[in-house]
Amino acid sequence: MAINLLDYDSQALADFFIKIGEKPFRAKQLLRWIHQFGVVDFAVMSDLAKGLREKLSTTAVIELPQIIADHVAEDGTRKWLLSVGADNGIETVFIPEANRGTLCVSSQVGCALACTFCSTGKQGFNRNLTVAEIIGQLWIANKTLAAAGDSGLPYTYKSVTNVVMMGMGEPLANFENVVTALDLMLDDHAYGLSRRRVTVSTSGLVPAIDRLRDRCPVALAISLHAPNDDLRDQLVPINKKYPLKELLAACQRYLPAAPRDFITFEYVMLNGVNDTIAHARELVKLVRDVPCKFNLIPFNSFSNSGFARSTSEAVREFRDVLMQAGYVTTIRKTRGDDIAAACGQLAGQVKDKTKRTVRSTIEAAR
Numbered sequence: 001m002a003i004n005l006l007d008y009d010s011q012a013l014a015d016f017f018i019k020i021g022e023k024p025f026r027a028k029q030l031l032r033w034i035h036q037f038g039v040v041d042f043a044v045m046s047d048l049a050k051g052l053r054e055k056l057s058t059t060a061v062i063e064l065p066q067i068i069a070d071h072v073a074e075d076g077t078r079k080w081l082l083s084v085g086a087d088n089g090i091e092t093v094f095i096p097e098a099n100r101g102t103l104c105v106s107s108q109v110g111c112a113l114a115c116t117f118c119s120t121g122k123q124g125f126n127r128n129l130t131v132a133e134i135i136g137q138l139w140i141a142n143k144t145l146a147a148a149g150d151s152g153l154p155y156t157y158k159s160v161t162n163v164v165m166m167g168m169g170e171p172l173a174n175f176e177n178v179v180t181a182l183d184l185m186l187d188d189h190a191y192g193l194s195r196r197r198v199t200v201s202t203s204g205l206v207p208a209i210d211r212l213r214d215r216c217p218v219a220l221a222i223s224l225h226a227p228n229d230d231l232r233d234q235l236v237p238i239n240k241k242y243p244l245k246e247l248l249a250a251c252q253r254y255l256p257a258a259p260r261d262f263i264t265f266e267y268v269m270l271n272g273v274n275d276t277i278a279h280a281r282e283l284v285k286l287v288r289d290v291p292c293k294f295n296l297i298p299f300n301s302f303s304n305s306g307f308a309r310s311t312s313e314a315v316r317e318f319r320d321v322l323m324q325a326g327y328v329t330t331i332r333k334t335r336g337d338d339i340a341a342a343c344g345q346l347a348g349q350v351k352d353k354t355k356r357t358v359r360s361t362i363e364a365a366r
Helices: 010-019 026-036 050-059 131-148 171-186 206-215 229-235 244-257 277-286 312-324 356-365
Strands: 066-072 078-083 089-096 101-104 108-110 125-128 162-165 198-202 219-223 263-269 292-298 329-331
Touching: 010 026, 010 171, 026 131, 066 131, 078 131, 089 131, 101 131, 125 171, 131 171, 162 171, 171 198, 171 206, 198 206, 206 244, 219 244, 244 263, 263 312, 277 312, 292 312, 312 329
Parallel strands: 101 162, 162 198, 198 219, 219 263, 263 292, 292 329
Antiparallel strands: 066 078, 078 089, 089 101, 108 125
């Protein structure tokens, strides 16, 4: 079976070339062809010797996820549904702004953590994505957006300048593949992104946060969503294993290695659940020892969610409490909700191995 070179970072490619009797510096050449020039045909790689190109064509491939659907929202947000085989699909979202283009990347087919307000979690879990399937999302976005620049669409498309691991799945539950993909994102011979422009969002896998700090410290975001353990246990079940005290301690340990001097706390605003002024004041006390900023996220509804979006007034009052306490606080603008591309809406196609989908259907029918 041919090796998919899209799974390899610089070191793995160098080892591969040594194994087939070639010089390891070829790895940097190949990285540039694949990730900077968007070329997957060995025959086109003109600075590789003809004999090497022929050898590669018989021993290796460069295989990407296939695009099933491509939707563009009224605000320019673009969402791709990508096939990853066996009737599974993942979703990737590009958010264009005046001075940057942010790609929201998936790390798993579905998610095993089952956060109650998340559409992906409701779908259950199938498997981790490979490195090729993770980095392939960035490759496809750059390639497609470059082509769209000449399409006449009334939107300004730019190449990806920022990556957030906030798509389908829990990134730190797929640690090795995610970190290898991060290495490629940061590699100057591949995508050359800075650590400040790559963010990993986690629901709170404490040991993996420590591993990320030691292995590949990029910007860190925590899906917090509650100011106390009782409420967070209900909304983010992993909290029962890694409660807030342990999570915040991990954040403090992460900061000395982080490319930014703060942790971002993400907080989905759920009407009547976690959005009162009392919750905001409790949140201020909770994070007093952690340099941080807050990103308040209006809840984006999906079928049978059981939750409603907080009112604009409640969100503003909540924000004001945090800001008065000295915390930088933003309210995330909802983007792409007309194509179900907003935060918490990504669903894709998941052949659920957890049977969560069946259980949810039964519970909804009761």
